[in-house]
Amino acid sequence: MTKLPAKQELAQAMEKATPEQGVELIAGLSGLDAFNLILEHPTPEAVVKLIPMESLYLMVHELGSQDAMILLELASPEQVQGFIDLDCWDRDRLDLPKARTWFLLLNELDDGAFISHIKEIDLALLVIFFREHLNLHRIDNLDDELPEGAMYVATPDGRHLIEYICSVEQSRIINALLMRIYRLDLDFFLYLLEALYWEGGADTEETAYNQRMWRLELLGFPDYYNSLEILAVVDVDRFAPPRKVAPAPRAKQPGAKVAGSQYLVKFEHPVSMLRQVLAEEFNGRDQILMEIMTVANMAMMAARVSFVDIEKVRHMVRRTDGYLNIGLQRLAGTNLAAAREVLLTYRMTDLHKIGRSLVVREARRAKALLPGLAVDGRSPEQLMLDGPERDLVFGLVQSEPVRHQAGKDEPWTELDEVKRAAATINALERLMKLLEENFQITPQKIGDLYLQRTNYANAAELTFRVLTNTFRAHDLLGHPPQLTPLTEEEVRELTAKMGMKKKKMVWPQDKLSEFNEWLGTLAGKEAKPLIEIFSRYINALVTELTHRNLEHKLRSELLVSV
Secondary structure, three states: OOOOOHHHHHHHHHHOOHHHHHHHHOOOOOOOHHHHHHOOOOOOHHHHHHHOOHHHHHHHHOHHHHHHHHHHHHHHHHHHHHHHHHEEOOOOOOOOHHHHHHHHHHHOOEEEEEEOHHHHHHHHHHHHHHOOOOOEEEEOOOOOOOOOOOOOOOOOOOOEEEEEEOOOOHHHHHHHHHHHHHOOOOHHHHHHHHHHHEEEEEHHHHHHHHHHHHHHHOOOOOOOOHHHHOOOOOOOOOOOOOOOOOOOOOOOOOHHHHHHHHHHEEEEEEEEHHHHHHHOOOHHHHHHHHHHHHHHHHHHHHHHOOOOOOOHHHHHHHHHHHHHHHHHHHHHOHHHHHHHHHHEEEEEEHHHHHHHHHHHHHHHHHHHHHHEEEEOOOOOOEEOOOHHHHHHHHHHHOOOOOOEEEEEEEOOOOOHHHHHHHHHHHHHHHHHHHHHHHHOOOHHHHHHHHHOOOOOOOOOOOHHHHHHHHHHHHOOOOOOOOOOOOHHHHHHHHOOOOOOEEEEEOOHHHHHHHHHHHHHHHHHHHHHHHHHHHHHHHHHHHHOOOOOOOOHHEEEEEEEEO
């Protein structure tokens, strides 16, 4: 990746930059570093107002409350409306606790910023927020019934009574907001009171929700139900993606180009084909960047990921990039020029569908193996596999497939990874059949061994590795192949039968050749991955046998009797 300039160099550049250049300078920085750099600009408010709303939203959440207040004062009313749109809805209902948090923050701003932001918030949203906390009565309307024992506050205009229907603490918050609006802008206060008196209910909430979705869609955030398209699975062998329809001309949006750059630079896979193509300037590149942002937003909406959870946001963007890259490689091969043409020709949503569908296809195959790979026939935690095969299956059978490696979950990013996964699933299908037919190793058999406490007080787990090693150990000792635990004397005898190669203990070569030939007879061309699996199993046993003084019950590579 490109090395970022030192902080001092960035600060000097910011002092001389235009607001547009200032936004470019903060691309890829952490929230705190970006905030500190913004304050170096002669007109920081001009820089803040050009930052894409979603990027500024993430920055606000990364900062502490004091610094966030400064950003809110510098932000535009449209940006603040966007924060509320992103954070304060649960599906199609306003999330009151979150909304109260934002209004409390706004009430901490200076008078100018406070009233500016409040007046630009969608009126329907203001109505449903306040109406959840109060009922409004007209003093001059004799038809308004005033419940006895309710808490009332007369409005300063002398025409209304506010009946609070919330807790005392919440009523103080709401009353403070209303009185500050009255003090700063009487006309807007009266306008709001009339709206509160006449409007409200389900129709107003639907209006607020529809207005919210309209604003978010303009920014590339689709509706939840429309976002579900991103999860569609297609038959990749038959799916023919339609050619992209040229988008309608859009009004210029300050910072839109920077939005794509900042978002992608911060979370990119720098070595993927997708990023290699987008690293170069070409006609249509900026539109592709915006399309990719839209796909990422769809994925987050469909998964109901909160933008407050920055780590989940980053993971979703990496996952989206990965699926797009896999889809791109499927259509373009390894040719970068062809890849650019694919990006210009096809919708990013269709590339995502192709990439995700390839991974989901292997995930479904992995789930179909669970009855033969898990002791209980269904739980990934009870897999009888180990090593890379266990990691692969464990990751694939999650609710959204991941690459599980060294205890970490990473997104799928490369077509070659998917192809290797498919080959491993093929090998596991053959392995299950071979173990059942020739070793009598099945989930039911292993369940019986558990019930018989076969490995009780023994470090070995009842896995394919341990059981096949036990089977082969008996064979080497000249016993009938079986799953009976070995005695301490038998383990010493087994160790004595090991061969030596370059001063290292190895399994006898004649027995290795005999076993591998047998696998070749059974599996034909599919024997190679099986040989690799069984070789890893037996090498682990040989390594353990080199520890001659290891306490018998602590042996973990084969069953031993204690």
